[in-house]
Structures are given as C-alpha cells and as structure tokens.
Amino acid sequence: MSELHAQTVPFVRDSMLPQELPPASQRGAVKWVRENLFSGPMNTILTVLSLLVVFLILQSSLPWWLNSVWNANSLAECRAAVQAMAGEGATGACWAVIRERWHQFMFGFYPRGLYWRPVLAFALLFVALAPVLFGDNARKRMILLACVAVALVLALIGVGTDLAHVSFAIVAMAAILAVSHLAPARLIWATLLFPAVGFFLLWGGSVWGPIGVLMGFGVLVAVYRLLLPMLGVVMGTALGFLAACVWWLMIQTHVTTVLHNLMPWGLEAIDSDQFGGFLLAFTIGVTAIAASLPLGILLALGRRSDMFLIKTLSVGFIEFIRGVPLITMLFTASLLLQYFLPPQTNFDLILRVIILVTLFASAYIAEVVRGGLAALPRGQYEAADALGLDYWKAQRHIIMPQALKISIPGIVSSFIGLFKDTTLVAFVGLLDPLKGVTAIVRADINWKGIYWEPYIFVGTIFFLICFGMSRYSMYLEKKLKTDHR
Amino acid sequence: MNETIDRPIDTSHMQVSDEVAIQISQMNKWYGTFHVLRDINMTVQRGERIVICGPSGSGKSTLIRCINRLEEHQAGQIVVDGTELTSDLKNIDKVRSEVGMVFQHFNLFPHLTILENCTLAPIWVRKTPKKEAEEVAMHFLRKVKIPEQANKYPGQLSGGQQQRVAIARSLCMKPRIMLFDEPTSALDPEMIKEVLDTMIALAEEGMTMLCVTHEMGFAQAVANRVIFMDQGQIVEQNEPREFFNNPKSDRTKLFLSQILGH
Numbered sequence A: 001m002s003e004l005h006a007q008t009v010p011f012v013r014d015s016m017l018p019q020e021l022p023p024a025s026q027r028g029a030v031k032w033v034r035e036n037l038f039s040g041p042m043n044t045i046l047t048v049l050s051l052l053v054v055f056l057i058l059q060s061s062l063p064w065w066l067n068s069v070w071n072a073n074s075l076a077e078c079r080a081a082v083q084a085m086a087g088e089g090a091t092g093a094c095w096a097v098i099r100e101r102w103h104q105f106m107f108g109f110y111p112r113g114l115y116w117r118p119v120l121a122f123a124l125l126f127v128a129l130a131p132v133l134f135g136d137n138a139r140k141r142m143i144l145l146a147c148v149a150v151a152l153v154l155a156l157i158g159v160g161t162d163l164a165h166v167s168f169a170i171v172a173m174a175a176i177l178a179v180s181h182l183a184p185a186r187l188i189w190a191t192l193l194f195p196a197v198g199f200f201l202l203w204g205g206s207v208w209g210p211i212g213v214l215m216g217f218g219v220l221v222a223v224y225r226l227l228l229p230m231l232g233v234v235m236g237t238a239l240g241f242l243a244a245c246v247w248w249l250m251i252q253t254h255v256t257t258v259l260h261n262l263m264p265w266g267l268e269a270i271d272s273d274q275f276g277g278f279l280l281a282f283t284i285g286v287t288a289i290a291a292s293l294p295l296g297i298l299l300a301l302g303r304r305s306d307m308f309l310i311k312t313l314s315v316g317f318i319e320f321i322r323g324v325p326l327i328t329m330l331f332t333a334s335l336l337l338q339y340f341l342p343p344q345t346n347f348d349l350i351l352r353v354i355i356l357v358t359l360f361a362s363a364y365i366a367e368v369v370r371g372g373l374a375a376l377p378r379g380q381y382e383a384a385d386a387l388g389l390d391y392w393k394a395q396r397h398i399i400m401p402q403a404l405k406i407s408i409p410g411i412v413s414s415f416i417g418l419f420k421d422t423t424l425v426a427f428v429g430l431l432d433p434l435k436g437v438t439a440i441v442r443a444d445i446n447w448k449g450i451y452w453e454p455y456i457f458v459g460t461i462f463f464l465i466c467f468g469m470s471r472y473s474m475y476l477e478k479k480l481k482t483d484h485r
Numbered sequence B: 001m002n003e004t005i006d007r008p009i010d011t012s013h014m015q016v017s018d019e020v021a022i023q024i025s026q027m028n029k030w031y032g033t034f035h036v037l038r039d040i041n042m043t044v045q046r047g048e049r050i051v052i053c054g055p056s057g058s059g060k061s062t063l064i065r066c067i068n069r070l071e072e073h074q075a076g077q078i079v080v081d082g083t084e085l086t087s088d089l090k091n092i093d094k095v096r097s098e099v100g101m102v103f104q105h106f107n108l109f110p111h112l113t114i115l116e117n118c119t120l121a122p123i124w125v126r127k128t129p130k131k132e133a134e135e136v137a138m139h140f141l142r143k144v145k146i147p148e149q150a151n152k153y154p155g156q157l158s159g160g161q162q163q164r165v166a167i168a169r170s171l172c173m174k175p176r177i178m179l180f181d182e183p184t185s186a187l188d189p190e191m192i193k194e195v196l197d198t199m200i201a202l203a204e205e206g207m208t209m210l211c212v213t214h215e216m217g218f219a220q221a222v223a224n225r226v227i228f229m230d231q232g233q234i235v236e237q238n239e240p241r242e243f244f245n246n247p248k249s250d251r252t253k254l255f256l257s258q259i260l261g262h
C-alpha cells in the first residue's frame, strides 16, 4: 500500500466511497446454501439424498398426523371417524386415547379428587429450584416464579380442583413471589423445606410425621452449634448426626404420636401403589437427582482421598455399582432389601427404589466429578493451602466450584440418563408412564390395538424435559465461563 | 547489570532485627529415595530479604515450600515465628496464616473476581467481616497499582497484573513473612519490572522476604543476603556485593558466568 502510495504522489481523494454490500453470490441465503449444502459434488449428493429421505418420511407419515382424531370413545370410533374424513383405507392418529386417559399417564391411580396435591408439589418443586437455578439473577427468577404461579392456577383448574384449594394455592404463590421480591435470600428456606412439604403433599398422612423428621435436623444443628466451640467441625457434625439419628429412630415416633393425638392434622394418606405415570417418574427422578449429586461429590472426594480405607471403600463402591445393571439393583430393591432390614419394617417400595436409583446414579456422578477434579491444576490446591484454607473450605470455595463447572455436561448427561431410566421401574411392578400405564390403557377393550399414540405422547414429554435440562446446562456453562480463554 | 531496576534503592533504613523469623536446622528431605534437600541450616532474621538462586532442579522451590509445609520434610527442624512445623495441623495452620506465598504461575482462582480472590482467605480463615475484608483488599490492590481491575476476572488480566494481584492476595492475610518462588519467570520481559517494583516497595516496608529468583539486579539492589544452592545443598551465601564480585566456590562462579552471560 505504502509503496503504491509512494509512486502516485501527489494524491488526494476528492470523494469518499460509501459502504457497499458484498456481491449477491457472497451474502445471505445464497451464500449459505452454497457453502453448507452444495459445496462440492459429494456434498451435493448427500444433500439430495437427505432431502429424499425427509420426503419419504413425510410422505408416509404426514397423512397419519393430518388425519388426527381427538373426539372418540374407542379405537373403533377413531377408525370410523378417519374413514369418514379421509376415505377408505386412510390412516390417522387417534389422540382421543390421550384425551380420555391423560390423567393416568400423569398420575397413575392417584385419587382423582386429590390431583391438586401432586400439581401443587410439582409447582413448589420449581419454587424450590428457583434459588438454585437463578440464584443471582433476580429478573429471571421472578419470571420463572410468575410463570409457575400462572401455570399452577391453570393446571389446578384443569384437573378440576375445588375453589378452596385453588385460592389456597394462589395465596401461597403470592406469598412466595413477595418473599422472592423482598428477601430473596429467604427463598432458600423453600428449597430446604421442600423435601418435607413435597413428601407430605404426595403421600399425605399426619402432618407431624414430616415435621418430626425436620425436627431431627433441628436436633442436628442444635447439637452442632453447642459442640462446635469445644470439639470442632468434624466431631460436632458427627455427634450432631448421631443425636439426630437417635431422635429419628427412637424418640420421634413417640413425640409425633402424642402430638398427633393432641392435634390430629393431616391429609388423606395415599398408598405408594396408587402412584404412577409421570408422577412416579418425577418422584423417583427428582429425589434421586437431588440426592445423587452430593453423594457423588463425596464419593469422588473419597476416591481421591489419601486415607487408605476411605479410598478403598469409595473405589469398591463405585466400581461395584458401575459393574451391575440397574435392573439388578431394582430387583434388589423389590426383593432383597427387605431381608436386610429388621423384620416388621414395612419399607415403602418407592422409597427403596429411590435409594437404589440414587446409589446407582451417584457412582456415575462420582466418576464425572472425579474427571473435573483431575482437570484442575495442582497450583489451585497449593494456593488454597498457602492461604491457610483447610480441606473443606478449599473444597467448597476453590476446588468444587471449578471442578463442578468443568463437569456440568457430564453431570447433566447423568441426570438425563437417570430420568429416562426411571421407566425401568416397570420391571418391579411400579406403574411407569411408558410401559406400566400404556399397558393398562391398551388392556382396555376400547383401546385394544393402539400403540403409536401413547408412546409418542410419553416420548414427547420425556424429550421436552430432557431437552430442557440440556439447554439449562448450556446456559449454565455460558454463565459460569469466567476464564476468558 | 540489570536494566529492570532503574532507581537506586536505599536499604539503609531497612532494619534487620535480632528477632529470628525462620530457623531451619539439619533439615533433610527425600522424594522417595531421591535426597532432594541435604542438611539445610539457615536462620532468617525478621526484616531480612534473602534471595535464593541456583541451577534448575537444585531444590530451591522445595526448600521454600517446606517453610509453609506445602512439602513435608523428613528430618531436622523448621521453626517459623516460634512455631515448629510438625504433622500437627494446628501448627501448620498457624504458620500458613503468617506466611504468604507467591507462585511462578500466579495460581489465582479463575472463577473468582480479583476482589474475591483477595477477600476469600481473610473472610473464611481470619473471619474478617466482608466489608472490612474488601476495604483491606482495595488498600492492597491500590498498593500494587491495580485497584481499577478489582471486578475483573484473572483471565482478563496480563501476566504482570496477575502476579501483582497474587502478591496483593497474599498481603491481605497480613503475613509477617513472604515467600516468592520465581515470581517473574513466567512473565514477558516488559512485565517483569512492574512485579519487581512491587516487590521492592514491599522490601522497603520491612517485610521479611525469601525470594527464589534469577533477577540479579533485584538481588543486588534489595537483598541482604544471597544464597546459592546446588544439588540440594547450600553451597555459598554472602551479602550481595561480595557474592557477585567475589564468589568463592567454583560452582558459584560457573553459575554466575552462565546467568550473567560473561
């Protein structure tokens, strides 16, 4: 440039050139199509072949989708309606089965009049998740909560809830929105209390049962606070946990019985075998996801520990669990676990399944987290040590935030896998949405012979949930990206 | 000799007290069967500025990492500020809270802002209230001349700035002794000066410093004593002028001729 300039001095530009668009073949859709679809002979052939496949799929399935029937009382009626609509030999989807049986896909055999309880519990799940998902983003959190509130009211009306419970839900959500706006930090209480509230809503029974369990945690904290100055963190936690166990196993039932006799408050108790459909999938999936993450982290730390016994136990546990199919574990839950427990303990089947699914998932999470831990440079540990942070503080503030961030994709993959695996509980006789409920629907004389529609319906819901988790994980990765590499 | 130190440093007012800051006697360390530190004896007075140099692999890093127990020694004694380093965790915590360390690769926490990097340890180890910790942190960030970067992340800063943050982060714990392990070795030449200036300012305030470095200009200007190590042993130590102008041992002469490019 400068040489050119040197040869043509003197030179003065008298009119400035305006900005111009690139040539038509170099911009917009034309450029995109050329670069992405027809960039070479091989690519062109592949594009044409793909278009052909898409065309064939659409050609064979589109009429089926277009001829959907929503109003019918049996498969035969559906078929008649399709014939009437599209002529002899036409095929069509019969969504009427979903319209008639959606409640079984959602709730199994949960009593119809009590649908408000699982619906409310589901809404509160998002309230509990709000501080975790969007803890530092007040706007997103408020949007989420507002959406939950609206969806909750609509859903409650949709499942035919009486006015009293709808108004109760409106008041509750209004209170939660107010707390989220005025004192966001307090919202964490909703998260901490959710397990007890959710359990109470789903299974019902005396209100004092869940309160008794919560009081156990109160005992733990009280003992910990009392002993902390004298014995330190580890001993304080251990003795607090011991005291809480004593409370749960030996004292709680007496206290709650007395309280229940004085104040017999509660909800109608629902048996575990009335659970089914997505209610069951969510109960198992959400609990196992929430419990397997901390357990997995502890196992990963155990596996990297210097203490021989802890390390060996962690490795043994992880390798054993990963070597055994989940179905085996589920059979263990339904048959064997009963033998190991004291006689007469009637240990709920769903609870047993949750425990084993949690153990199963935690082994995988542990390996994913271990990968994250291994990716951290040694300097991070050394800097933490040099600043005087002890092991747990270093883990909490330095190591885990980074290791978990690295592990997010793997952890979410495990969660998605876990959620889909909840359908395997069909093998121990629980009513999962995919096989359990569908089998029941198809056993009905009216719907005998239907197969695509229920599976597509259930599959779509699974897809939406898993896709949502995957998108959230991408959002989280982007938000936490601070290394500016 | 070194163009990065461009002003005369007045060390006359830097008092060295009689008080002993670090006492190392008959210390030995092995990595497996490899005898990495052999019979180290060394006394550091409070306010002393010591530069440790020597060829790569001679055990310099290992020696200063033993002082805050990032590495464990197997024989002999290390006493820091009257506290002997044993496997007793209480002593280790006590020593670590009095000794700051700056690493070759900075080791800042990439997921925290500069300010959070500086306040983390005061808040969680010293239990300083957050507000006060932030004030202290800003004070030291001003001192290392990067207060305006407080809310950025380490990844957004240049190497020299990161190393100054690392120094500020250590200072926030109000240590009585500072250890530096080749603080300028990972830096581009134009950034070395800003870090050395920070260290000189620290020396002028009377901080007890042990510094592994090959910046001989810094050693001449600031150190009271230069220690030369080779093969895990202290081969020679002297005050800087004598050390550079009149080295006694052949190893030292060889090392100096290599490093100074004579």
Ligand SMILES: Nc1ncnc2c1ncn2[C@@H]1O[C@H](COP(=O)(O)OP(=O)(O)O)[C@@H](O)[C@H]1O
Pocket: B031, B034, B036, B054, B055, B056, B057, B058, B059, B060, B061, B062, B063
């Ligand atoms: N963790 C370790 N395990 C085994 N050998 C090590 C370890 N760290 C350092 N060494 C060895 O110890 C010797 C001294 O290392 P170091 O103190 O880092 O030397 P310097 O800092 O003087 O270059 C070197 O030979 C090195 O290979």
Ligand SMILES: [Mg+2]
Pocket: B060, B061, B062, B182
């Ligand atoms: Mg070194």
